Amino acid sequence: xxxxxxxxxxxxxxxxxxxxxxxxxxxxxxxxxxxxxxxxxxxxxxxxxxxxxxxxxxxxxxxxxxxxxxxxxxxxxxxxxxxxxxxxxxxxxxxxxxxxxxxxxxxxxxxxxxxxxxxxxxxxxxxxxxxxxxxxxxxxxxxxxxxxxxxxxxxxxxxxxxxxxxxxxxxxxxxxxxxxxxxxxxxxxxxxxxxxxxxxxxxxxxxxxxxxxxxxxxxxxxxxxxxxxxxxxxxxxxxxxxxxxxxxxxxxxxxxxxxxxxxxxxxxxxxxxxxxxxxxxxxxxxxxxxxxxxxxxxxxxxxxxxxxxxxxxxxxxxxxxxxxxxxxxxxxxxxxxxxxxxxxxxxxxxxxxxxxxxxxxxxxxxxxxxxxxxxxxxxxxxxxxxxxxxxxxxxxxxxxxxxxxxxxxxxxxxxxxxxxxxxxxxxxxxxxxxxxxxxxxxxxxxxxxxxxxxxxxxxxxxxxxxxxxxxxxxxxxxxxxxxxxxxxxxxxxxxxxxxxxxxxxxxxxxxxxxxxxxxxxxxxxxxxxxxxxxxxxxxxxxxxxxxxxxxxxxxxxxxxxxxxxxxxxxxxxxxxxxxxxxxxxxxxxxxxxxxxxxxxxxxxxxxxxxxxxxxxxxxxxx
Numbered sequence: 001x002x003x004x005x006x007x008x009x010x011x012x013x014x015x016x017x018x019x020x021x022x023x024x025x026x027x028x029x030x031x032x033x034x035x036x037x038x039x040x041x042x043x044x045x046x047x048x049x050x051x052x053x054x055x056x057x058x059x060x061x062x063x064x065x066x067x068x069x070x071x072x073x074x075x076x077x078x079x080x081x082x083x084x085x086x087x088x089x090x091x092x093x094x095x096x097x098x099x100x101x102x103x104x105x106x107x108x109x110x111x112x113x114x115x116x117x118x119x120x121x122x123x124x125x126x127x128x129x130x131x132x133x134x135x136x137x138x139x140x141x142x143x144x145x146x147x148x149x150x151x152x153x154x155x156x157x158x159x160x161x162x163x164x165x166x167x168x169x170x171x172x173x174x175x176x177x178x179x180x181x182x183x184x185x186x187x188x189x190x191x192x193x194x195x196x197x198x199x200x201x202x203x204x205x206x207x208x209x210x211x212x213x214x215x216x217x218x219x220x221x222x223x224x225x226x227x228x229x230x231x232x233x234x235x236x237x238x239x240x241x242x243x244x245x246x247x248x249x250x251x252x253x254x255x256x257x258x259x260x261x262x263x264x265x266x267x268x269x270x271x272x273x274x275x276x277x278x279x280x281x282x283x284x285x286x287x288x289x290x291x292x293x294x295x296x297x298x299x300x301x302x303x304x305x306x307x308x309x310x311x312x313x314x315x316x317x318x319x320x321x322x323x324x325x326x327x328x329x330x331x332x333x334x335x336x337x338x339x340x341x342x343x344x345x346x347x348x349x350x351x352x353x354x355x356x357x358x359x360x361x362x363x364x365x366x367x368x369x370x371x372x373x374x375x376x377x378x379x380x381x382x383x384x385x386x387x388x389x390x391x392x393x394x395x396x397x398x399x400x401x402x403x404x405x406x407x408x409x410x411x412x413x414x415x416x417x418x419x420x421x422x423x424x425x426x427x428x429x430x431x432x433x434x435x436x437x438x439x440x441x442x443x444x445x446x447x448x449x450x451x452x453x454x455x456x457x458x459x460x461x462x463x464x465x466x467x468x469x470x471x472x473x474x475x476x477x478x479x480x481x482x483x484x485x486x487x488x489x490x491x492x493x494x495x496x497x498x499x500x501x502x503x504x505x506x507x508x509x510x511x512x513x514x515x516x517x518x519x520x521x522x523x524x525x526x527x528x529x530x531x532x533x534x535x536x537x538x539x540x541x542x543x544x545x546x547x548x549x550x551x552x553x554x555x556x557x558x559x560x561x562x563x564x565x566x567x568x569x570x571x572x573x574x575x576x577x578x579x580x581x582x583x584x585x586x587x588x589x590x591x592x593x594x595x596x597x598x599x600x601x602x603x604x605x606x607x608x609x610x611x612x613x614x615x616x617x618x619x620x621x622x
Contacts, residue, residue, distance in 0.1 A: 010131065010187045017128050017141045020186065022148035023179040024124055027084070027117065028053075029149035030156055030172035035110065037163035042101050052107055053114035054352050073130075073189040073337055077123040080116045081180030087113035088173035095166040117176070118348065122340035127189050129328045129336070136271050139321050143267035150260050150479070157480040158487065209331070209338035217613050218330055222346065224608040225323045228287050229347045231597035232319065234355030236293075239364065239593060246369075246587040248579065249302055250469045254478035259312035266313030270321060279326055280614040286318030287605035294598035298591040320347060329615040363596065367589035371558035373551040374462035377526070377541040463541040465526050467498040467582045492531045498582060501526055502548065510552065510577040519545050552577060558585040 010016075031053065039049035091109035095101050128141050152171065160167025213219040244252035273282050289311045296308035323343055331339035476482060484490035501524050502510050504517040518524055527540035549572055556575035560567040562584075 013131050013133075013187065014141060016186060017132060018144040020124055020179065020182065021128070021141055022144040022151075023175055023182065024120060024148070025145035026148035026152040027081075027172050027175045027179065029152035030168050030175060031088070031110075031113075032149075033153045034156060034163035034168045038095075038166065038168070039106075041164070042095070042098060042103075042106075044103050044106075049107065049110060051353060051356065052110040053117065054349060055111055055114050070191055072191065073123050073126050074183050074186045077120050077127065078180045078183030080120050080123075081176050081183060084113050084116035084120075085173045085176035085180060087116060088169055088176055092166050092169035092173060095169065098166075113172075118344065119341060121348065122342075122344040123337060125324050125328075125340045125344075126337040127186060129340075130189050131187050134271075135328060136274050136325070138325065139267045139270035139317065142321055143264050146260055146263045146267065150257075154479055154483055158483045158489065162480070209335050209342050212330070212335070212339065215330075217615075220608075220611055221326060221330070222343075224287075224604055224612070225283065225319065225326075225343075226346045226351055227604050228290060228319060228601055229351030230355045230359060231294075231601055232290055232347075232351060232355060233316065234352035235360045235597055236315075238356040238360035242364070242588075243297060243590050243593075244305065245466075246583065247300060247302075247305070247590070248467065248469055248583040249305065249474075250472035251475045251478050254481075255305075255309060255474060257477045257479060258306065258309040259316075262310045262313030263316050264313075266317040267321065270317050273318070274322075274325070278614045279322060279329070280612050282318050283322040283326065283612075284605060284609050286314055286316075286320075286322055287601060287608060289314035289318065291598045291601040291605065294594040294601070298594040298598070300590060323347060326615055329617065359597070360593075363593050364588060367592050369586050369588055371554040371585035373554050373586065374464045375526075375541070375543040375547050375551050377461055377463045377543050377547075463526055463543070464586070465497045465501070465541075466586075467579045468495060469579075493536070494529045494533075496526055496529070499579070502552070508578060511575070512573050515549070515552075515573060518548055521545075524548060555581055555585040 035052070036046040036050035040046040087109050091106055091113065094105045094109060125138075128138050129135050132138055132141060152175070156162060156168040156171050160171055162168070213222070240256060241253055244255055249255060270282070273285070277285075293308040293311040293315060296304040296311070324340065327339040327343050328336060481490060498510075500506055502514060502518070504514045522545055524543050524545075525535075525540070526543065528536045530536055552575070553570065553572040555577055556570045556572050557567065559575070559577065559581045560570050
């Protein structure tokens with residue numbers, strides 16, 4: 001491209017483009033971190049809602065050609081963001097009453113948001129590459145997208161209730177509307193393609209970019225980058241947090257913040273690497289970095305896990321942004337937006353979905369934990385204090401003793417008091433004593449519901465307790481918690497897990513002494529208490545002694561089989577279980593989950609290194 005064809009300089013253009021990129025990824029960050037957990041709290045499938053917005057990337061190739069042929073990119077970008085805002089506002093309205101959320105309406109609204117939002121990434125890339133004075137310095141604009149993501153997550157979590165309310169949807173809708181209007185203030189990016197008669201369906205739809213696949217070097221580049229992307233972000237973000245949690249690392253979720261910080265640093269440094277080593281080598285570095293991070297994770301060592309997280313700066317910036325820069329160089333002027341949209345479709349659309357749903361998820365199931373202990377529990381939160389007895393009923397204990405049950409004036413038992421014992425066991429309220437029968441359920445005194453049907457047998461509820469690590473300096477990476485503490489909005493809680501529940505004397509191991517203490521009490525209590533020492537609703541689990549023994553035996557057997565695979569039975573009373581045993585028994589075979597994509601990536605990177613060519617600064621228009 002000659003200097004005469006360069007767009008005229010505009011005031012504060014880099015700042016304005018940075019604002020656009022900041023807001024683009026602030027929108028994504030607003031809902032991207034929270035929507036799965038929010039859907040789960042509503043009783044919906046978190047996986048389905050987690051990728052709902054990503055499906056919009058599938059339509060990106062149909063949007064880019066419109067900008068190439070008929071309309072200015074910034075105008076289409078602005079219109080799509082306004083439509084996206086309307087979809088997000090609809091999702092927020094649909095979920096305003098969490099007691100009666102229509103799942104279909106919510107899901108459709110999110111999918112529509114994705115349809116309107118995802119194509120804007122390719123459009124914004126085109127606007128940036130068109131107007132920034134030095135295209136090789138575009139990553140210094142793109143890094144503001146990462147900053148926008150971090151700021152959006154903090155704002156939603158600290159001020160809008162995080163994933164516990166639909167405030168993040170309102171935040172995303174507001175940002176989307178603001179960006180939609182802002183896009184109309186950016187410099188004009190007119191269409192450069194020509195609308196001609198004939199040419200078939202592809203030309204009618206503006207899919208001329210597909211014709212670039214006739215060029216071997218372009219087809220080779222796109223194929224290799226796409227294959228690595230399948231094992232890239234979609235795969236990584238599916239397995240990363242579960243791996244960190246099951247490995248027992250401190251502040252597992254907060255550790256992923258290292259990815260964003262590394263991304264900002266290496267995004268800013270990317271122009272230097274491109275200038276010094278060339279774009280081909282930069283993309284190769286990005287590919288190799290993905291393989292190395294998975295190798296680091298496969299060792300199951302905390303220091304290497306930190307290295308793997310920091311490698312995200314190379315992984316995302318050098319592969320994904322490098323791919324956008326490669327596409328900009330290779331595309332003729334009339335197809336630049338189409339090529340960017342095609343890359344978004346492949347890397348953020350197909351690659352994400354295939355990597356997460358069809359590669360990561362099946363491997364996580366295939367290499368499931370060998371001894372995944374989940375205790376059956378009762379989740380009723382009741383006081384353990386003995387109150388004045390208004391009525392007494394008898395409960396026959398297994399040994400034949402009769403225990404009086406303290407009840408309220410309404411006749412509902414509050415606690416089972418065992419004579420000559422020092423504890424009061426929380427009683428489990430019976431629906432027959434607390435409420436009339438619902439249709440189809442058994443009522444008081446054995447009565448049946450309105451339809452005269454017997455209640456269906458429900459699957460037992462299960463709780464999978466963890467063994468928390470000691471407090472660590474890495475806890476400070478939890479920016480949400482640190483921000484809440486600074487604002488005075490942090491609520492202290494105490495978690496009761498294996499470390500202070502099954503390990504009764506908190507000596508770092510579970511042995512016969514702990515089992516005897518649990519047996520004397522008859523049960524254990526898992527869950528979370530607030531600052532007042534009261535159990536938090538929906539985070540309280542009562543597990544019987546027999547259930548505890550069953551679970552510990554599974555862990556003890558797993559431990560014994562690590563030394564002798566032929567062991568078929570163990571005596572749990574003779575076992576000594578430490579934190580490493582608990583974590584190992586509950587963890588997936590992460591070495592295989594990480595080694596498989598790592599090997600595939602190294603093979604593809606080697607092929608790319610041999611066959612790819614360094615793209616020229618500008619590709620002559622075909």
